[in-house]
Amino acid sequence: MFDAFERAIAFRYLRARKGERFVSITAAFSLLGITLGVAALIIVTSVMNGFRADLMNRIIGLNGHLTVQPERGRxxxxxxxxxxxxxxxxxxxxxxxxxxxxxxxxxxxxxxxxxxxxxxxxxxxxxxxxxxxxxxxxxxxxxxxxxxxxxxxxxxxxxxxxxxxxxxxxxxxxxxxxxxxxxxxxxxxxxxxxxxxxxxxxxxxxxxxxxxxxxxxxxxxxxxxxxxxxxxxxxxxxxxxxxxxxxxxxPLRVVDWQGANSSIYAAVVIERNVMFLILTLIVIVAAFNIVSSLTMLVKDKARDIAILRTMGAPRGAILRIFLLCGASIGCGGTLVGFALGLGVATNFPALRGWLARLDAVMPLGPELRFLMQLPSVVEPREVVAILAMGLGLSLLATLYPSWRAARVDPVEGLRHG
Structure with a gap:
């Protein structure tokens, strides 16, 4: 999809040079934002899954999963x-x-x-x-x-x-x-x-x-x-x-644990969905940062785009160059966040042991000590959905700036570049 020429130009634009530090810093913050957003989504959803599983195991572990009862009074x-x-x-x-x-x-x-x-x-x-x-x-x-x-x-x-x-x-x-x-x-x-x-x-x-x-x-x-x-x-x-x-x-009625504890179950599900929505906004904001940083990069490289066009580079090549720039930031941040979040969520026992040793040396406050009790259950489908959402938002964020770059007129670019 991307030839060697397009990859060389894209990665050259991503490296900061003298006078381009601001654009590079903006891109770095965009990458950091989407990394933290994806990692937080995976960790928090895993912890919420753990809380839900722990609560339901305590409730249904005593009462059974399904009950067959006679009519009242029988x-x-x-x-x-x-x-x-x-x-x-x-x-x-x-x-x-x-x-x-x-x-x-x-x-x-x-x-x-x-x-x-x-x-x-x-x-x-x-x-x-x-x-x-x-x-x-x-x-x-x-x-x-x-x-x-x-x-x-x-x-x-x-x-x-x-x-x-x-x-x-x-x-x-x-x-x-x-x-x-x-x-x-x-x-x-x-x-x-x-x-x-x-x-x-x-x-x-x-x-x-x-x-x-x-x-x-x-x-x-x-x-x-x-x-x-x-x-x-x-x-x-x-x-x-x-x-x-x-x-x-x-004359029998059948009640399962979800119906018998519907209010508790609904509260846990709603809280989890609200947390997912709030943390998704972090990823969306990071995606907007990709749009802004890529837009500034296009404006900064207007003269370079004009020169490439006069040398025969087609609009599609220009579009793919900036698409690769944005995808490197967004998809790279998503993949790093995926690895970070999955690593933390699947290693909570080791994290608890590390916190316990730290608490023995330097007593932690109650605000941090509760971390040693957090449960974690990683749902593969949810992790895949978060990864797909991060990659999708990252790619969508690059489309408009890349299209604008491909529409730069060579004459206007050389005149105002």
Missing amino acids: VLADHEALVARLATFPGVAQAAPVVDGQVLLSAPGGGAGAAMLRGLPPEALAARPVIRRGIRLGSLEAFGEPDSVIVGARLAARLRLQPGDTLTLLLPQARGGDFTAAPRQRALRVAATFDVGMPEYDGRFLFVPLATAQALFGLGEAVNQVELLVDDPARVAQVTAAVRAAVAGS
Whole structure:
């Protein structure tokens, strides 16, 4: 596309000579601007992806990705067949029966309060990574023992509970009973405490074996719902559609994690999109800088253009010379920003280690210490889109100044050059 003559002239124009320092400095700032813009876009989108993934993993790690529930006020009496059927669906990693409800708590030290109780089979709870990683005291293996309970760390701290202590659960009215029934209570041994980093869950939730929850709520062999874990939570909509089609006509409703947490999910997506738009403006401003610097270069080289035209250079050659000048600035800055942003976004663990060592030698303020906790998830499609946008804007920014250079009249250029 560009012959040796055009490349030689273009790169000669990019090198600053005496009296041309200002044009060269403007071009350098244009390159720096688009480099920082593209790098910031990649880093910030990766961090926002990390925050979204971390938040959703904490939320859906406790509640499951997909829930099949009966109509209000009902229970699933014959859930075994439904669980076995749903477990065979493509994309479903686990199907587990669940019993949940609110209970009152009483601790040996006199503490009391209310909490949300969830009953699951021990193997189903052990298969949830957020719980396995969140165990702080005690052992998850002890959860399989009769009358065991796993308590949120904040709730345990408020009630002064440790693994091995006895916790009394009280249900004022067992489900299915009349209003004269005596309160149902049960003493459980604390097997472990968990901390998933969300006060709403760590301060309100506790887990018991499924049989214990069924007995406490007087459900017999019935359950409240069936929870599903899918292989790819981001594509839960496909599994949701298949499950809804399978249970159509029955008194069941299907809710996925995106619908159950729609407000939180929408807020995270909107914040991420707004940040992307704001940082895109940096790249656009840098592209305008390319237009201005290339326009000044064309004006400065008007006499050279006129001489080249009188020597027989066609308009297309002049256009390609300045197109190459602008593309070298814009595309070069985009590629450098791409490498810088991708390098930082994919090496956050190393960055955290470096900051930790620096903090040990010279304590960092809280404004910088939070960088050690930033998550990062690089989405290849987004990185490719950012790279394509940077290259596209860089090429578009060179078109008008290059066209103006090709339209320079040789006579006017020699007269006013």
